[in-house]
Amino acid sequence: MNKILQSTLKTLNRTDFILSLLNDELLSDATIPPYKSSIGSHIRHILDFYNCILNLNSENRVDLTLRKRDLLVESNCYAALQYCNHIKDKLMLINYDFDKSVTVVDDLGMGKIEINYTLGALFAQANSHTIHHYAIINYIMEGLRITVNDADFGYNPTTPKPSALN
Template sequence: MKKSIIKSLQYTLNKSTDLLTQIDSDSYINNTVGPFYSSVGSHIRHTLDFLNCILNSIENNNDIDLTLRNRDEAISKNKYKAIEEVDSIKNRLDNIKNIEDIVYVIDDCGTGKIGINYTLESILAQANSHTIHHFASISFILYQLNIDYEIKGFGYNATTPIPKRKGI
């Protein structure tokens, strides 16, 4: 039961891979959709940077400082590198042993850096929701570009009632 968030996060990450195998490289890097002019690749990169920050920190017994993410731009430009990174993160998640551990998380929530105590389980749950949120942004971009894909529930939180969902 305690590893259920890891399985949920891996399930969510599988949707990244599903998407990346369905769209072409030009669609992955297309940043012509306003108002933010971001690409599918930039959203994937952002979610993977978030997860890598968490994993790198716990693997090195450090605080999790979300303001110090790596921001690997190669991932935003190369969907195959993104697929490799997704696979790496899924494997690293399997190595987590003490999901109930308290971790100190540093972030800037709009007024400067603050530190918050989390359980590792709760920061991973936040990462899962964060990834799904970015899937919704990705869905908007792909819709604007008239790019079709088929991934059940992509961009929707699991708690969204199915009758409220469109296009799945």
């Protein structure tokens, strides 16, 4: 299995762990400032990003603006876990050439544009994007007083550990 795909699956497995710490009320709680977003909205967003990639079409195009946005995933732990497992199952079945060029459609704030990527670069971006949202989820969980016993959760692997800074 490709290292990018292995990293992706390793990162996504943390979603299962997070969901195991929650109930539906905590998943959908959007009371923590400053953004007042829920853990569920971030999980849904992460999974939608991967779903878009997995919907690569025959023209080698991925449209990141065509997200499912299934609100049940934001408020129901079982639905979120099912969606996560669906994404991971599809990832384990793919046999992509990660050096293949793809056209990515996205909106960076000024309307839709097309960007040339390799599939590997797109998956690497998705993995970093997931870790970024895990950092936000970690912040929300702290505000909800939910303990995450994973010192690496929400940290990019390149982030120096506090002990390495001394």
